[in-house]
Amino acid sequence: MADTESKALQAKDKAEVTTPAEQTRPGLVFTPAVDIFETEKEITLLADMPGVKAKDLTIDLHDNVLSLDGDVESPEGADEVTVLREYRTGKYYRQFTLSQVIDQSKIDAELKDGVLRLRLPKVEAATPRKITVKSS
Amino acid sequence: MFWRRVSDWPASGLTSPFEELERMRRQMNRLAEGLTRAWEEPAAGVFPLMNVTEDKDNYHVRAELPGLKADGLDISVTGETLSIAGERKLSPEDENAQYHRQEREAGRFNRIISLPGHINTGKVEAHCTDGVLRVTLPKAEEAKPKQIQVKAS
Numbered sequence: 001m002a003d004t005e006s007k008a009l010q011a012k013d014k015a016e017v018t019t020p021a022e023q024t025r026p027g028l029v030f031t032p033a034v035d036i037f038e039t040e041k042e043i044t045l046l047a048d049m050p051g052v053k054a055k056d057l058t059i060d061l062h063d064n065v066l067s068l069d070g071d072v073e074s075p076e077g078a079d080e081v082t083v084l085r086e087y088r089t090g091k092y093y094r095q096f097t098l099s100q101v102i103d104q105s106k107i108d109a110e111l112k113d114g115v116l117r118l119r120l121p122k123v124e125a126a127t128p129r130k131i132t133v134k135s136s
Numbered sequence: 137m138f139w140r141r142v143s144d145w146p147a148s149g150l151t152s153p154f155e156e157l158e159r160m161r162r163q164m165n166r167l168a169e170g171l172t173r174a175w176e177e178p179a180a181g182v183f184p185l186m187n188v189t190e191d192k193d194n195y196h197v198r199a200e201l202p203g204l205k206a207d208g209l210d211i212s213v214t215g216e217t218l219s220i221a222g223e224r225k226l227s228p229e230d231e232n233a234q235y236h237r238q239e240r241e242a243g244r245f246n247r248i249i250s251l252p253g254h255i256n257t258g259k260v261e262a263h264c265t266d267g268v269l270r271v272t273l274p275k276a277e278e279a280k281p282k283q284i285q286v287k288a289s
Binding site for chain 1: 182183184185186187188189190191192195196198200201202203204205224226229230232233234235236237238239240241242243244245246249252264266267268270
């Protein structure tokens with residue numbers, strides 16, 4: 001899908017999590033925008049989580065449910081007064097159900113510039129073996 | 137016959153005389169929700185959305201630009217405005233990749249925002265970490281609040 005001319009980016013409000021899961025701390029929770037695509041070998045998930053540092057990101061996987069949980073520190077200092085606020089800040093949370101096809105021990109996660117790249121390698125399919133027939 | 141024709145707008149196939157009212161009620165609810173949301177956050181509708189704060193000496197402008205590095209941005213200031221331009225590119229993936237979901241967008245952006253007061257253009261700093269751009273703009277000397285001593289005479 002290569003465009004020769006880039007179009008203008010549209011501003012979008014951040015999507016807030018609609019099902020209110022119980023939170024221990026008060027604050028807003030947003031759903032990060034996510035791209036999911038797969039190749040032969042692996043499934044890759046790219047999530048936009050600006051403001052999340054690697055140490056504040058929790059990736060949890062059990063029972064084939066993958067949870068992304070990114071904490072965001074409040075970026076403003078204590079003595080700053082708001083002049084204009086167009087977007088809100090809050091943590092990011094999203095859950096996915098993985099199929100059995102993923103090799104869960106080889107999952108790789110990289111967080112760079114606020115974009116999480118999560119690589120989920122697929123289970124190596126049983127390699128078909130050729131069986132030679134010996135003639136006696 | 138006449139009743140049928142009147143209640144045919146906007147869609148045909150009404151089963152009960154109250155269905156039209158139900159539909160109107162639902163639309164009014166949706167409109168009302170849309171109004172309250174718009175008043176909570178006035179969106180300029182231009183990417184990137186920015187938060188501007190100020191403290192005693194500086195203005196701080198923050199924008200969320202995930203995936204953008206510092207050198208992909210073009211930031212310029214005049215005495216009272218800040219302009220941020222750049223392009224967000226999605227990294228090219230394998231040609232054989234099959235997409236399940238695509239929610240992230242790419243494209244150019246170019247936005248000017250005017251600040252509440254004059255700034256010292258020589259000392260503006262910008263940092264871009266973890267996808268959040270923070271521009272610190274020191275206020276011009278004449279814009280800073282000055283204490284005025286009241287002399288007792």
